[in-house]
Amino acid sequence: MAYHAKKCGIRFQPPAIVLIYKEQAKEKDRQRIMPVRNFSKFSDCIRAAEQLKNNPRHKQFLERVSLQQLEKLCAVLKGHLQGQNLTESLQKIQQETVLDHDEDLNKLDDKELKKRKSLMDKLFEKNCKKKDDPEFVYDIEVEFPQAAQQESCGWDDGSDIEF
């Protein structure tokens, strides 16, 4: 069944996910409102997103909406229930979903480090060739000629390497 999701947003009161979609072979865009039930400022956004995605009534409409997007929308809702304004909520989500490359991960505790690692794992999984993949090649050698390495990485400043 082809429902083409075009936009997905959130309504705060009463809490609901709003989906604008197009049905195959039909002209008009349609709107579907899916209530987010039993959601409080203490709720787990991942679970709420999963529940929506697996809900038999909404499932087919949400097929092309990623779990991450639903999770993010739930996080905005949660922020609202905690009294944050939209800018604050979005900032917080940004911090939690985007890796700060300047952060010293050696200084984090286990829980925080795990969070950062799971963000990194997303990229890893995306680029990962698994061993059961038909295209998997065990030994891949690529030469990166030094002659082509003209530009400095910008991380050497000469003075700090004392050897």
Add this chain to the structure above:
Amino acid sequence: MAGDGHMVPELDQEKYDADENVKIICLGDSAVGKSKLMERFLVDGFRPQQLSTFALTLYKYTTTVDGKTILVDFWDTAGQERFQSMHASYYHKAHACIMVFDVQRKITYKNLNTWYQELREYRPEIPCIVVANKIDADLKVTQKNFNFAKKLNLPFYFVSAADGTNVVKLFTDAINLAVSYKQNSQDFMDQVMQELENFELEKKVEEEEEDISDKEEYDNHLAKPHTA
């Protein structure tokens, strides 16, 4: 002292003196991908041994070098790197080192300095390979010039644990370097360290002897086994 390795009872490090055993250690900051690299190299053959008391993971690997069977132990950190320093037993008897940074994070490159200094404190001569991991994130980095390895005249590899680029090459080369270090090195510092250890042992025994002879009879003193 490098000799602290003896204090760890479950870890038999004596075996690394045998010809067919080599020990290769991994160094680098948290989350640079050390374990991911190990896992990519060993693919299905990996059965890591977690030694959580020592914040350490061991990976065993068997291969042949010049027709001889070689048993490799790869030592990987398990959180201990957070203190930007490893226990002396981690370095003890290592034959090669794989030092990793994340091309997306400058701080992990900067910290190579600290890692290298500590490595050289314990193992002044062993081969050390510098590894730029996660090049799949942005292949453009492979056109850039990273001076750290060049300055120290160390081998340098661009790799990706995710897509596998140069991972097998890295580990095969590391094993070869470890084996040839073991066979050929007249490691002066190793000998010096050995001498120092012996020297300290002797000194300890002497001190003990003095202590005893102060308090006890000469006969007793002779009966005391000379161990430290």
